Amino acid sequence: MTKLKFLNQPPRFLFFTGKGGVGKTSLACATAITLADADQRVLLVSTDPASNVGQVFGITIGNQVTAITSVPHLAALEIDPQAAAQAYRDRIVGPVRGVLPDTVVKGIEEQLSGACTTEIAAFDEFTALLTDSVLTADYDHIIFDTAPTGHTIRLLQLPGAWSDFLAEGKGDASCLGPLAGLEKQRAQYKAAVDALADSQRTRLVLVARAQQATLREVARTHEELAAIGLTKQFLVINGLFPQAETAQDPLATAIFQREQNALAAIPEALSQLPCDHIVLKPFNLVGLTALRKLLVDDLPVDGENKSNHHAIQFPSLSSLTDEIAKDGCGLIMLMGKGGVGKTTLAAAIAVNLAHRGLPVHLTTSDPAAHLSETLSGTMDNLLVDRIDPHVETERYRQHVLETKGSHLDAQGRALLEEDLRSPCTEEIAVFQAFSRIIREAGKKFVVMDTAPTGHTLLLLDATGAYHREVIKQMDPSIVHYSTPMMQLQNPKQTKILLVTLAETTPVLEAANLQADLRRAGIEPWAWIINNSVAARTVHSPLLCQRASNELADIKTVSTIHAKRYAVVPLLQEEPIGVHRLLNLLRSSQ
Amino acid sequence: MTTIQVFDPASCCSSGVCGSDVDQELVGFSADVDWVKQRDVAIERFNLAQQPMAFADNSTVKAFLERSGAEALPLILVDGEVALAGRYPQRSELARWAGIPLQEEVEESSCCGGCC
Numbered sequence A: 001m002t003k004l005k006f007l008n009q010p011p012r013f014l015f016f017t018g019k020g021g022v023g024k025t026s027l028a029c030a031t032a033i034t035l036a037d038a039d040q041r042v043l044l045v046s047t048d049p050a051s052n053v054g055q056v057f058g059i060t061i062g063n064q065v066t067a068i069t070s071v072p073h074l075a076a077l078e079i080d081p082q083a084a085a086q087a088y089r090d091r092i093v094g095p096v097r098g099v100l101p102d103t104v105v106k107g108i109e110e111q112l113s114g115a116c117t118t119e120i121a122a123f124d125e126f127t128a129l130l131t132d133s134v135l136t137a138d139y140d141h142i143i144f145d146t147a148p149t150g151h152t153i154r155l156l157q158l159p160g161a162w163s164d165f166l167a168e169g170k171g172d173a174s175c176l177g178p179l180a181g182l183e184k185q186r187a188q189y190k191a192a193v194d195a196l197a198d199s200q201r202t203r204l205v206l207v208a209r210a211q212q213a214t215l216r217e218v219a220r221t222h223e224e225l226a227a228i229g230l231t232k233q234f235l236v237i238n239g240l241f242p243q244a245e246t247a248q249d250p251l252a253t254a255i256f257q258r259e260q261n262a263l264a265a266i267p268e269a270l271s272q273l274p275c276d277h278i279v280l281k282p283f284n285l286v287g288l289t290a291l292r293k294l295l296v297d298d299l300p301v302d303g304e305n306k307s308n309h310h311a312i313q314f315p316s317l318s319s320l321t322d323e324i325a326k327d328g329c330g331l332i333m334l335m336g337k338g339g340v341g342k343t344t345l346a347a348a349i350a351v352n353l354a355h356r357g358l359p360v361h362l363t364t365s366d367p368a369a370h371l372s373e374t375l376s377g378t379m380d381n382l383l384v385d386r387i388d389p390h391v392e393t394e395r396y397r398q399h400v401l402e403t404k405g406s407h408l409d410a411q412g413r414a415l416l417e418e419d420l421r422s423p424c425t426e427e428i429a430v431f432q433a434f435s436r437i438i439r440e441a442g443k444k445f446v447v448m449d450t451a452p453t454g455h456t457l458l459l460l461d462a463t464g465a466y467h468r469e470v471i472k473q474m475d476p477s478i479v480h481y482s483t484p485m486m487q488l489q490n491p492k493q494t495k496i497l498l499v500t501l502a503e504t505t506p507v508l509e510a511a512n513l514q515a516d517l518r519r520a521g522i523e524p525w526a527w528i529i530n531n532s533v534a535a536r537t538v539h540s541p542l543l544c545q546r547a548s549n550e551l552a553d554i555k556t557v558s559t560i561h562a563k564r565y566a567v568v569p570l571l572q573e574e575p576i577g578v579h580r581l582l583n584l585l586r587s588s589q
Numbered sequence B: 001m002t003t004i005q006v007f008d009p010a011s012c013c014s015s016g017v018c019g020s021d022v023d024q025e026l027v028g029f030s031a032d033v034d035w036v037k038q039r040d041v042a043i044e045r046f047n048l049a050q051q052p053m054a055f056a057d058n059s060t061v062k063a064f065l066e067r068s069g070a071e072a073l074p075l076i077l078v079d080g081e082v083a084l085a086g087r088y089p090q091r092s093e094l095a096r097w098a099g100i101p102l103q104e105e106v107e108e109s110s111c112c113g114g115c116c
Helices: A024-037 A053-057 A081-096 A102-111 A115-130 A150-157 A177-181 A186-196 A212-227 A250-264 A288-294 A317-326 A342-355 A370-375 A389-404 A410-419 A423-442 A454-474 A484-489 A504-519 A541-561 A578-586 B024-038 B052-057 B059-068 B091-098
Strands: A013-017 A042-046 A074-078 A141-144 A202-208 A233-240 A275-279 A330-335 A360-364 A382-386 A445-448 A494-501 A526-532 A565-569 B003-008 B042-047 B075-078 B081-085
Touching (some): A024 A042, A081 A102, A102 A454, A150 A212, A317 A342, A317 A526, A317 A565, A317 A578, A342 A360, A342 A370, A342 A445, A454 A484, A454 A504, A494 A504, B003 B091, B024 B042, B059 B075
Parallel strands (some): A013 A141, A330 A494, A360 A382, A494 A526, B003 B042
Antiparallel strands (some): B003 B075
16 A cells, blocks of 8 residues: 555554654654555544644544544544643642642642643553553554653653552652552553553654754654663654755755755664655645645646745844844843754854854853854854753763762662653753853853743742742841842843744744743743745745745744744755854845 | 651652752651651651642641741641741651650761751
């Protein structure tokens, strides 16, 4: 039926995993349709808040198994991880709301608002589907458009994590704490984890784009999940730019070449995996007809497509930087999901400010270190340094293990070590390293390519508030004590720029980050939409298509989410070096 | 027989690594709790983030939270009466409340790792 490797003799469970915007949900939908068309009985499970699986099939689905009448043998189910986490919070907090003081209740809710809670709550919803229950008995295949992280699975595998609170309903909790309030039995979670790690039953499909950063990230996911037993892995490179499109369009040629270079330099860990390439399609992946065509290769380019798009004038990063420069000093933090170009944009802003004669300290967590190396010492007024997230996290881990782990028994220590592998830990470690530099922002510009989430700030500030009280008690004359949180909340001192791409899922992810910051009393100052094709003049039909797709997303950002925004066009050349970075701001054509 | 109840502040991780930097004190205290448990003392811990009902159901604890806020935790009750607030007890204090001897040969809890 198809020559795609990941579709060859698929086992019962298929998981698609990858970062937001790579096309997991489209692939999961197309796979489900393909298998159902081959007379397999299929259940499609979506956890993508932007998925619109229902819209794709023209029906309302929601949190219950619903038959897709337009595709025989296919049913679908939508899980909303945020709603699952909220339901969990309500179960814990509901009974004490109005009973305990409001501030106390708010504090409890914040503890339960982290990424871990959402992860675990979503996994809880999966559990029944992975263990053979009445719910899934009727299906040959169950297809998920997401997969649990290594951190979640490892926690569930640790005996220490379970010993106290699930057996007795209390005791000390870890990142697994949320499970304490979930009803299922340990045996059921164990069965779910076993099903995941069983290569006879489970296949993991890693979805990536042909971009260096994305491939690096996927390689990490691969190694992490393989280490805990999910060895049956396939790789899909989605949305590859076809060579046929490169004629007479220099940007198209550059994109094609960049992708081919990324593929040639694919991380070794991935090069061993069975791999499929899926070519970028000249149509939107909405509707049955379009999805049926996604997994079919060698489609002729549709003659109806436009082959001319003129660059649209959007607000430029250069005018945002003008406004930033007026203040003379301050903390500028760029925030966004991996791969949206935070480091490059931070460097561009820093170089531009320094070019104006303003003193700038640029601090990046750039994993490749190229950028910081090429910029160091090249410009007056510009100081560049780099914080290596892995080094900082490791230092923090060692510190905690040596100071706090020394008294623990083997199980307790294993649990503490796993807590220290949580995404929160890296965020805290990096933020602590950054916060040493934050203080300089009173005298000059400090530009950073990362920012802590609102959740982390609220948790960190819990001690901040406490220490503030202590200091006040010790010496009432100290009234100007300020925490990093207070500095970040003050728009005079700090500007947070949210970076995203003009695509549905990345915009939604950025909006979630914004909501999280607002919970901590921080209002992002502006949004930057990076790598926009709509801001360029293009001729390739595929790029024209992409340009017109971007318009709706840019409109959403400018009218709903952002106080002010800028659009940075997709560049032909990687903006490395002072000269190209300066041009990046100007080149809003 | 004496009952000791410990009402801990909210934390999503017992180690505190996901959030605010929990004191070394807490780790030492956990060891002390095990120590008194082994001597058959009734000691219970409640975490505000996971068992808020235990806080709401106890009028002493509830009044304490209303007066002083969650920042003032931990709160330690001995037989229902407030014995200590704002810090964790030393092993010697636990032993005194429970009426058990503090054996000298047992390793002392190591508080004050620079945090106090």
